[in-house]
Amino acid sequence: xxxxxxxxxxxxxxxxxxxxxxxxxxxxxxxxxxxxxxxxxxxxxxxxxxxxxxxxxxxxxxxxxxxxxxxxxxxxxxxxxxxxxxxxxxxxxxxxxxxxxxxxxxxxxxxxxxxxxxxxxxxxxxxxxxxxxxxxxxxxxxxxxxxxxxxxxxxxxxxxxxxxxxxxxxxxxxxxxxxxxxxxxxxxxxxxxxxxxxxxxxxxxxxxxxxxxxxxxxxxxxxxxxxxxxxxxxxxxxxxxxxxxxxxxxxxxxxxxxxxxxxxxxxxxxxx
Amino acid sequence: xxxxxxxxxxxxxxxxxxxxxxxxxxxxxxxxxxxxxxxxxxxxxxxxxxxxxxxxxxxxxxxxxxxxxxxxxxxxxxxxxxxxxxxxxxxxxxxxxxxxxxxxxxxxxxxxxxxxxxxxxxxxxxxxxxxxxxxxxxxxxxxxxxxxxxxxxxxxxxxxxxxxxxxxxxxxxxxxxxxxxxxxxxxxxxxxxxxxxxxxxxxxxxxxxxxxxxxxxxxxxxxxxxxxxxxxxxxxxxxxxxxxxxxxxxxxxxxxxxxxxxxxxxxxxxxxxxxxxxxxxxxxxxxxxxxxxxxxxxxxxxx
Numbered sequence: 001x002x003x004x005x006x007x008x009x010x011x012x013x014x015x016x017x018x019x020x021x022x023x024x025x026x027x028x029x030x031x032x033x034x035x036x037x038x039x040x041x042x043x044x045x046x047x048x049x050x051x052x053x054x055x056x057x058x059x060x061x062x063x064x065x066x067x068x069x070x071x072x073x074x075x076x077x078x079x080x081x082x083x084x085x086x087x088x089x090x091x092x093x094x095x096x097x098x099x100x101x102x103x104x105x106x107x108x109x110x111x112x113x114x115x116x117x118x119x120x121x122x123x124x125x126x127x128x129x130x131x132x133x134x135x136x137x138x139x140x141x142x143x144x145x146x147x148x149x150x151x152x153x154x155x156x157x158x159x160x161x162x163x164x165x166x167x168x169x170x171x172x173x174x175x176x177x178x179x180x181x182x183x184x185x186x187x188x189x190x191x192x193x194x195x196x197x198x199x200x201x202x203x204x205x206x207x208x209x210x211x212x213x214x215x216x217x218x219x220x221x222x223x224x225x226x227x228x229x230x231x232x233x234x235x236x237x238x239x240x241x242x243x244x245x246x247x248x249x250x251x252x253x254x255x256x257x258x259x260x261x262x263x264x265x266x267x268x269x270x271x272x
Numbered sequence: 273x274x275x276x277x278x279x280x281x282x283x284x285x286x287x288x289x290x291x292x293x294x295x296x297x298x299x300x301x302x303x304x305x306x307x308x309x310x311x312x313x314x315x316x317x318x319x320x321x322x323x324x325x326x327x328x329x330x331x332x333x334x335x336x337x338x339x340x341x342x343x344x345x346x347x348x349x350x351x352x353x354x355x356x357x358x359x360x361x362x363x364x365x366x367x368x369x370x371x372x373x374x375x376x377x378x379x380x381x382x383x384x385x386x387x388x389x390x391x392x393x394x395x396x397x398x399x400x401x402x403x404x405x406x407x408x409x410x411x412x413x414x415x416x417x418x419x420x421x422x423x424x425x426x427x428x429x430x431x432x433x434x435x436x437x438x439x440x441x442x443x444x445x446x447x448x449x450x451x452x453x454x455x456x457x458x459x460x461x462x463x464x465x466x467x468x469x470x471x472x473x474x475x476x477x478x479x480x481x482x483x484x485x486x487x488x489x490x491x492x493x494x495x496x497x498x499x500x501x502x503x504x505x506x507x508x509x510x511x512x513x514x515x516x517x518x519x520x521x522x523x524x525x526x527x528x529x530x531x532x533x534x535x536x537x538x539x540x541x542x543x544x545x546x547x548x549x550x551x552x553x554x555x556x557x558x559x560x561x562x563x564x565x566x567x568x569x570x571x572x573x574x575x
Binding site: 012014015016017054058059060061062063106228229230231232233234235236237238239240241242250251252253254255260 | 293294295296300301303304305306316322323324325328329330331332333335336337338340342345346347348351487488516536537538539540541542543
């Protein structure tokens with residue numbers, strides 16, 4: 001057994017931390033940045049996966065897990081849209097990167113949205129806040145009968161609006177009512193009398209909780225992309241677990257790793 | 273050039289292993305590094321039964337390091353023996369199983385269960401700061417540490433490494449206590465208990481409120497404690513705490529460690545362990561040294 005494995009080791013193409021090259025950087029809305037990078041990760045990435053991005057400052061050791069917003073396989077480019085979380089943060093440092101700069105990344109990581117489940121169905125793509133960006137590549141790739149994109153923002157500082165409009169029917173909610181429906185994403189669903197057979201959602205936990213409850217009430221399948229503080233990003237450290245309804249096979253307890261087993265889960269299988 | 277070291281009768285091909293809890297049982301990192309290149313793989317702590325661990329958030333970043341309060345989530349010894357040991361047996365590296373427990377009986381039960389498994393060493397975790405029962409409770413009192421060492425030794429067939437906590441007044445006294453209890457080696461340091469507060473939310477960053485601090489920020493503390501332990505006991509020492517590169521590993525060996533564990537640095541660079549092995553080799557070449565063991569405890573008193 002050991003011999004066999006050792007032989008195999010010679011042929012393994014290992015994953016690695018790679019220096020991606022920044023292609024472009026722009027601020028889409030206040031504190032929300034869009035960065036295209038040239039990276040090997042673009043070649044195999046799927047909607048809903050994420051990449052770990054490292055700062056160039058060795059006193060900040062941990063990678064920042066950021067969901068993939070869009071990719072261009074032909075050019076080997078990948079786009080992340082992220083929020084700068086404050087002064088002196090890793091994300092602030094990323095926002096200062098310019099075309100030609102390098103940035104260390106690992107990816108793609110995690111499991112994305114199951115696209116095949118949408119075939120022939122009426123679909124909701126529901127996103128809230130900084131959970132909106134990963135829905136863009138999903139909207140571009142998903143094949144379904146009816147593509148209804150429902151996204152919620154805090155106020156009039158929306159982002160990616162025009163790009164979503166090109167890839168489905170867009171409904172917007174804002175907390176202050178400045179754009180679209182006043183309230184949350186489910187208020188927008190109700191106001192527009194929308195219906196769906198399957199939901200794909202990404203956003204803050206309170207939103208996911210409400211979407212899960214809505215899906216249960218309507219008895220429809222719902223996938224959620226979850227978020228948690230991560231350390232390794234590859235499933236080793238057990239930092240980013242979520243609670244599961246059933247005992248998980250890997251952990252042997254009611255926990256699953258968001259980075260490795262997720263970040264996309266069937267809503268019915270996780271506690272929110 | 274010789275890179276082999278002998279830890280309590282077990283020969284490692286080089287002095288580099290990983291710190292328990294940062295590397296799972298190696299499966300995830302096997303995508304990034306050839307585990308055959310490591311002296312040993314030290315597994316995440318395993319108990320007699322599955323443990324769910326602490327609520328999230330479990331991790332936080334600090335300047336030059338991180339904090340964690342995972343709470344020793346583990347699948348229990350049965351699944352571990354069925355799945356993790358066979359996985360590691362595929363590789364030409366030594367297997368060190370980290371053992372955790374809530375009572376002396378728990379530790380002994382795991383040691384007994386592992387007695388006939390193909391593992392090379394046991395590392396007994398009496399220093400986890402993130403669980404209420406067990407863990408550090410046995411690692412802060414010399415008498416308790418000595419007793420649990422003696423108890424585990426009765427059941428263990430493999431050499432026993434006692435993993436010491438830095439959250440003590442006198443590390444030398446703790447090292448002596450486990451030596452008196454019959455330990456075959458010691459490893460240190462586990463994480464230092466810390467706390468981080470979110471000033472915007474005015475809440476604790478970690479759900480557990482406190483967590484273990486690790487990473488380069490704690491390296492000088494680890495070097496000092498390894499040195500003090502090396503002065504106090506004859507046991508081989510596995511040194512750890514903030515090792516992020518070959519320089520840190522060499523420093524730890526000069527302080528008295530016979531081998532080193534790399535922990536938090538794996539999160540920053542998943543290939544760091546092999547880079548450290550290569551970096552030590554390079555250092556030996558540059559300094560015209562034939563044997564890595566020449567480094568052990570070789571720090572000189574300043575003239």
